[in-house]
Amino acid sequence: MSGETILIVEDEESIQELIRVNLVREGYRTELASRGEDALKAAKASMPDAVLLDLMLPGLDGLEVCRIMKADPVLRSIPVVMVTAKGEESDIVAGLELGADDYITKPFSAKVLLARVRAVLRRGRQKQDEGAAIKSHDIVIHPGRHEVTIAGSPVELTLTEFKILQFLAGRPGWVFTRYQIVDAVRGEEYAVTERSVDVQIVGLRKKLGAAGRYIETVRGVGYRFME
Numbered sequence: 001m002s003g004e005t006i007l008i009v010e011d012e013e014s015i016q017e018l019i020r021v022n023l024v025r026e027g028y029r030t031e032l033a034s035r036g037e038d039a040l041k042a043a044k045a046s047m048p049d050a051v052l053l054d055l056m057l058p059g060l061d062g063l064e065v066c067r068i069m070k071a072d073p074v075l076r077s078i079p080v081v082m083v084t085a086k087g088e089e090s091d092i093v094a095g096l097e098l099g100a101d102d103y104i105t106k107p108f109s110a111k112v113l114l115a116r117v118r119a120v121l122r123r124g125r126q127k128q129d130e131g132a133a134i135k136s137h138d139i140v141i142h143p144g145r146h147e148v149t150i151a152g153s154p155v156e157l158t159l160t161e162f163k164i165l166q167f168l169a170g171r172p173g174w175v176f177t178r179y180q181i182v183d184a185v186r187g188e189e190y191a192v193t194e195r196s197v198d199v200q201i202v203g204l205r206k207k208l209g210a211a212g213r214y215i216e217t218v219r220g221v222g223y224r225f226m227e
């Protein structure tokens with residue numbers, strides 16, 4: 001029993017109840033809000049460990065709630081998982097760029113819901129050590145030395161490819177939009193554009209060989225390094 005508090009922001013009562021029951025069964029405490037304004041009040045009052053945020057809300061919508069939370073010096077540290085309907089890729093992209101931490105698409109199973117919640121809570125606890133080597137699957141990335149090895153063998157990457165790999169692999173399981181990737185690597189060799197990210201990823205995957213599959217394309221949204 002973890003006792004962590006999850007704020008559920010959802011205006012459809014049946015979905016709100018379904019999420020609540022599943023979280024309570026796992027030992028989480030829950031707070032409920034069905035309007036954006038109430039979600040912000042509840043977040044400030046109870047400082048939950050994570051927020052499950054439906055995007056289609058009456059009044060202030062989910063994206064606005066996310067924007068306000070991520071611009072707030074106190075609330076910004078609370079992980080936000082957007083809850084979206086299928087086909088809302090543009091909202092997902094907008095939400096990620098506003099600082100949302102992950103998303104889940106309706107309809108979802110209890111298993112997927114709990115996995116996402118556990119993942120954001122775990123990430124929230126992890127502290128990033130920027131200088132440390134990143135080890136994921138059989139890839140080791142040495143930030144200081146700009147070196148990458150796969151199963152012990154060095155791989156030659158351009159600086160931009162290296163930066164993209166470091167950025168994605170440093171946060172496995174997180175989905176990043178092309179803009180977020182550009183923002184993370186910009187200004188190193190030349191101006192990276194959103195479109196050129198796709199080209200860089202193609203080149204990067206080719207150089208990584210079989211390990212290239214760890215970089216997953218998230219259709220309509222961006223890229224993710226396999227957890």
Ligand code: CA
Pocket residue numbers: 010011012054055056057
């Ligand atoms: Ca809704």
